[in-house]
Amino acid sequence: MEFSRELHDDIAAGDITVSYRLWRRPHAKVGGRYRVGRVEIEVDRMELVPFADIPEDDVPRAGELDREALRRRAAHAGPIADDTLLYRIAFHVVG
Numbered sequence: 001m002e003f004s005r006e007l008h009d010d011i012a013a014g015d016i017t018v019s020y021r022l023w024r025r026p027h028a029k030v031g032g033r034y035r036v037g038r039v040e041i042e043v044d045r046m047e048l049v050p051f052a053d054i055p056e057d058d059v060p061r062a063g064e065l066d067r068e069a070l071r072r073r074a075a076h077a078g079p080i081a082d083d084t085l086l087y088r089i090a091f092h093v094v095g
Contacts, residue, residue: 008038045089049085054067
């Protein structure tokens with residue numbers, strides 16, 4: 001999994017623990033480990049959710065200030081409407 005460089009320190013600190021991705025198919029797997037900057041993360045859970053169902057408490061856990069910032073970051077792969085399905089990936093730092 002790739003993350004924007006500006007998120008690496010917050011991921012390493014454990015402040016970012018979830019990511020939303022607009023993928024046609026999964027590019028990660030539960031239990032998979034991925035290098036992010038100077039740390040490695042492990043995926044705990046992955047599920048498809050409509051954008052409108054993203055809980056408010058996930059917004060800061062994804063490193064964003066508000067839902068629209070989260071929509072903009074995830075939309076690099078295409079437009080996101082409220083009913084667009086996104087992969088919700090929960091993870092933790094392992095080292």
